[in-house]
Amino acid sequence: EAGVAQSPRYKIIEKRQSVAFWCNPISGHATLYWYQQILGQGPKLLIQFQNNGVVDDSQLPKDRFSAERLKGVDSTLKIQPAKLEDSAVYLCASSLTKTQYFGPGTRLLVL
Amino acid sequence: GDSVTQMEGPVTLSEEAFLTINCTYTATGYPSLFWYVQYPGEGLQLLLKATKADDKGSNKGFEATYRKETTSFHLEKGSVQVSDSAVYFCALSDQGEGAQKLVFGQGTRLTINP
Numbered sequence: 001e002a003g004v005a006q007s008p009r010y011k012i013i014e015k016r017q018s019v020a021f022w023c024n025p026i027s028g029h030a031t032l033y034w035y036q037q038i039l040g041q042g043p044k045l046l047i048q049f050q051n052n053g054v055v056d057d058s059q060l061p062k063d064r065f066s067a068e069r070l071k072g073v074d075s076t077l078k079i080q081p082a083k084l085e086d087s088a089v090y091l092c093a094s095s096l097t098k099t100q101y102f103g104p105g106t107r108l109l110v111l
Numbered sequence: 112g113d114s115v116t117q118m119e120g121p122v123t124l125s126e127e128a129f130l131t132i133n134c135t136y137t138a139t140g141y142p143s144l145f146w147y148v149q150y151p152g153e154g155l156q157l158l159l160k161a162t163k164a165d166d167k168g169s170n171k172g173f174e175a176t177y178r179k180e181t182t183s184f185h186l187e188k189g190s191v192q193v194s195d196s197a198v199y200f201c202a203l204s205d206q207g208e209g210a211q212k213l214v215f216g217q218g219t220r221l222t223i224n225p
Contacts, residue, residue: 004154033212042115042200042215043155056212091155093213098143098162098204100213102155 002026004103006092012109018080021106025073025094031055033100034067034077035091043091049075082110113138117201117216124191125224132186132219134175134201142203144168144177144184145213149198158186158199193223 005024013019025032030051035043046065048056052072060067064083069075079086087110093100118133136142146158146168159168164179173188184201198218204211 035213040217042202042217043213044215045212048212093155098211099157099160101157102147104154 004092004094004101006090006103006106008106009104010107010109012111013082014111015084016081018078019082019108020076020078021090021092021108023075023077023092023103025075025092026096026101029094029096029101030072031095032069032075033093033095034075035093037089037091037105039088046077046090079108082108084110086110113142113203113205113214115201115203115214115216117199117219120218121220121222123222123224126193127190128223130186130188130191130195130221132199132201132221134184134186134216136182136184136201136203138182138203138205140206141179142205143211144175145202145204146173146175146184146186147200147202147215149200149218151197155200191221191223193225196221196223 032049034046037043046060047067049069052069067077089105089107091105092103114137143162145160147155148158159170161168161177167176175184175186198220200218201216202213
């Protein structure tokens, strides 16, 4: 069974630029999550989708972050414009029930 | 809100030593509890889980018991190996039907020396 796929694996941008990350969950998993993991900290949920609907986006900085899952399968997370403090690993996870399976993450460096 | 606190790292042990990584939580109700592991250069992997009080999760020689009275879920292994070097995260998810978000501790970096 294929795991959660993410791309790109690494991205370096300058502050105020835009960036987008892509995630393809495990086939059949209705729930998809985006987490932000700042160096030295545990992951923090940004947004949770159930199929193509948003379940929880309470910790998403909506002035600069957006996410969509239009067809209820893959998802895109965008940052526009990026700030220095957005440097982190962005993790995508999917689940069928309570156990979440994580992708390898996208490491973002904002200069 | 819900929170998870792990013992401060990094932790350095010799091969075959006994390992304990402490984890305590604050939550309303009875959450499910998890340990995830992140090996160098890899993504988070589920190590073990427990869904109700007194449950013991186990995998790859690691164990953790859900202790409601002390709100703890400490990770233990009797004899660690160099290959266990990784970052370990304790996490919880709220009770309730279906998928719930995970709340993570800050992680504990473990290094095992030969």
